Amino acid sequence: GESVGLHLPTLSVQEGDNSIINCAYSNSASDYFIWYKQESGKGPQFIIDIRSNMDKRQGQRVTVLLNKTVKHLSLQIAATQPGDSAVYFCAEDRLAFGKGNQVVVIP
Amino acid sequence: GAGVSQSPSNKVTEKGKDVELRCDPISGHTALYWYRQRLGQGLEFLIYFQGNSAPDKSGLPSDRFSAERTGESVSTLTIQRTQQEDSAVYLCASSLALGNGYTFGSGTRLTVV
Numbered sequence: 246g247e248s249v250g251l252h253l254p255t256l257s258v259q260e261g262d263n264s265i266i267n268c269a270y271s272n273s274a275s276d277y278f279i280w281y282k283q284e285s286g287k288g289p290q291f292i293i294d295i296r297s298n299m300d301k302r303q304g305q306r307v308t309v310l311l312n313k314t315v316k317h318l319s320l321q322i323a324a325t326q327p328g329d330s331a332v333y334f335c336a337e338d339r340l341a342f343g344k345g346n347q348v349v350v351i352p
Numbered sequence: 353g354a355g356v357s358q359s360p361s362n363k364v365t366e367k368g369k370d371v372e373l374r375c376d377p378i379s380g381h382t383a384l385y386w387y388r389q390r391l392g393q394g395l396e397f398l399i400y401f402q403g404n405s406a407p408d409k410s411g412l413p414s415d416r417f418s419a420e421r422t423g424e425s426v427s428t429l430t431i432q433r434t435q436q437e438d439s440a441v442y443l444c445a446s447s448l449a450l451g452n453g454y455t456f457g458s459g460t461r462l463t464v465v
Contacts, residue, residue: 279454281456287458288443288445288456288457288458288459289443289445291454291455294453334395336395342395342396
């Protein structure tokens with residue numbers, strides 16, 4: 246069936262470096278994508294979203310890139326901070342969430 | 353309220369009992385979602401409410417699960433005859449409409465013993 250999934254289970258990054266988290270999706274008709282962050286013991290927190298008519302969207306220290314040709318989504322975090330340590334999920338609107346990608350920031 | 357409120361925050365129940373979980377969405381948010389998250393797993397979509405439209409129940413795992421929503425306010429998720437595999441965190445989220453970023457509550461941690 247259609248699915249959204251993440252490539253890497255864990256990403257360790259040095260504080261201050263940039264982080265890139267990747268996500269593949271299979272439904273070419275997907276119109277809306279979201280990135281969430283989930284810290285231990287907390288509910289998911291919306292980070293940024295992007296619609297299929299865009300290929301890039303920037304927020305505060307975060308950028309989401311959408312490549313519809315290869316059905317790939319990425320989240321870039323600039324100058325990663327210890328507070329960025331969390332599990333990051335990509336989602337196709339409400340319907341699909343992968344297991345998440347753990348980001349560990351090394352001080 | 354300022355955010356999505358869920359209650360109880362923790363629930364321990366005996367196998368076979370029924371449980372009811374509550375979600376208070378952000379005022380004015382017409383869309384409401386329920387998810388289940390098992391330990392170390394991603395979010396599993398359960399059900400979606402949008403205004404007065406018929407809910408999307410496609411994610412409910414069995415007929416033991418049901419959910420109701422009164423207008424555009426409180427929603428309750430009911431699990432009948434709970435089983436140990438129902439143990440998980442149940443998360444509620446709301447948004448202004450489908451296709452907008454969602455705000456999640458902190459969840460209800462359900463433990464079936």
